[in-house]
Amino acid sequence: MSLPATYLQMISTVTGDGELRMELVEQKMPTPKPGQVVVKVEATPINPSDLGVMFGWANLAEAKSSGLGKSTTLTAPVPAQGMRVMKARIDQPLPVGNEGAGTVVAAGLEKIAQELMGRLVAVMGGGMYGQYRCVDAAMCMPLLPGDTAKDGASSFVNPLTALSMIETMRMEGHTALVHTAAASNLGQMLNRICQADGVELVNIVRKPEQAKLLKDMGAKYIVDSSTDTFLADLTDAVHATGATLAFDATGGGTLASTILSAMEGAAARTPGAYSIYGSIKHKQVYLYGGLDTSATVLTRGYGMAWGVGGWLLPNFLAKAGNEVANRLRTRVASELKTTFASHYTDEISLSEALKADIVARYNAKTTGEKFLVCPQLDV
Numbered sequence: 001m002s003l004p005a006t007y008l009q010m011i012s013t014v015t016g017d018g019e020l021r022m023e024l025v026e027q028k029m030p031t032p033k034p035g036q037v038v039v040k041v042e043a044t045p046i047n048p049s050d051l052g053v054m055f056g057w058a059n060l061a062e063a064k065s066s067g068l069g070k071s072t073t074l075t076a077p078v079p080a081q082g083m084r085v086m087k088a089r090i091d092q093p094l095p096v097g098n099e100g101a102g103t104v105v106a107a108g109l110e111k112i113a114q115e116l117m118g119r120l121v122a123v124m125g126g127g128m129y130g131q132y133r134c135v136d137a138a139m140c141m142p143l144l145p146g147d148t149a150k151d152g153a154s155s156f157v158n159p160l161t162a163l164s165m166i167e168t169m170r171m172e173g174h175t176a177l178v179h180t181a182a183a184s185n186l187g188q189m190l191n192r193i194c195q196a197d198g199v200e201l202v203n204i205v206r207k208p209e210q211a212k213l214l215k216d217m218g219a220k221y222i223v224d225s226s227t228d229t230f231l232a233d234l235t236d237a238v239h240a241t242g243a244t245l246a247f248d249a250t251g252g253g254t255l256a257s258t259i260l261s262a263m264e265g266a267a268a269r270t271p272g273a274y275s276i277y278g279s280i281k282h283k284q285v286y287l288y289g290g291l292d293t294s295a296t297v298l299t300r301g302y303g304m305a306w307g308v309g310g311w312l313l314p315n316f317l318a319k320a321g322n323e324v325a326n327r328l329r330t331r332v333a334s335e336l337k338t339t340f341a342s343h344y345t346d347e348i349s350l351s352e353a354l355k356a357d358i359v360a361r362y363n364a365k366t367t368g369e370k371f372l373v374c375p376q377l378d379v
Helices: 048-055 080-085 157-171 185-197 208-216 230-241 255-268 313-320 322-334 356-362
Strands: 006-015 019-028 036-045 064-066 073-077 099-107 120-124 132-136 140-142 176-179 200-205 221-224 245-248 251-253 283-287 292-296 306-310 346-348 371-373
Touching: 006 048, 019 048, 036 120, 064 356, 099 132, 140 322, 157 176, 157 185, 157 245, 157 313, 157 322, 176 185, 176 230, 185 200, 185 208, 200 208, 200 230, 208 221, 221 230, 230 255, 245 255, 255 283, 255 306, 313 322, 346 356
Parallel strands: 176 200, 176 245, 200 221, 245 283, 251 292, 283 306, 346 371
Antiparallel strands: 006 019, 019 073, 036 099, 036 132, 036 371, 064 073, 099 120, 120 140
């Protein structure tokens, strides 16, 4: 098929004069190298992990849109603190969008690329908020017959994160998990996986309606952080499951510390030798998100066998190796419409994704709401 000479790509730039600028930039259509393919991007989700690159520390309460169609531009002021934090990216135009799906419309000469020609594939390659994307063929996951681009758009970030949390648990010698922001799209996937694999999971939510959603899904252990009995309820659930590993999507505040306190409190219920250094079993909380941008506060009352650290999916997959990564990707492809199904609140075009009122909606990170960008829609 004949490809256009140019295509539109969403770009985010923090300018030296303290402004975030997001716009659609016309790019030259690439020619794939031997091991590469060009994907016509048909569907790409907006994940929380995308928002950091898109907006950084900009003050979106003062965001404004101008222009129409492909000339739509979003601007927002960046406070002085944000400029200091983002010093390394000032005046650098960054393409955005972690993952997506579409049809391979051009392929390099190598067999791995040629075999994908005309196939519908899911891709995790960055820069997916564009009409086309040139990537290494090895980064593509062919979708099964009957799957659509919408089905495959969220094949990587949430599914592989959920699966990798369980892989981390097993690799580090833990037997159960605690997860925060548990009613999210990712949290629901994690529940389905844990139920299928027989893994005990403690779900932390912040609203009664979120607890009901998970209960209706069959979740067994659900605790609401907004209640007065949160710590006691969490300690009970941790004691019942034996969980000594947690993944925290909030990042800031005292939640990580509270989880460690609950783990220590649960360990204290098990008879054993007294130690002034607390329980012997290592307790670990990984921060993998930043829903709360305030400082992480630790109140050390949980002995000496504990850790708090950062966790990123690409880093884990690199450490785990290709065999593990391929096994996880194979499972995702086979359970795309069941375990790893994603549901979207709205489908929007590239230009609509730059309108201030729509930005306010998807940047709110509301539980149960997920937006899908469809780059082939009229901009």
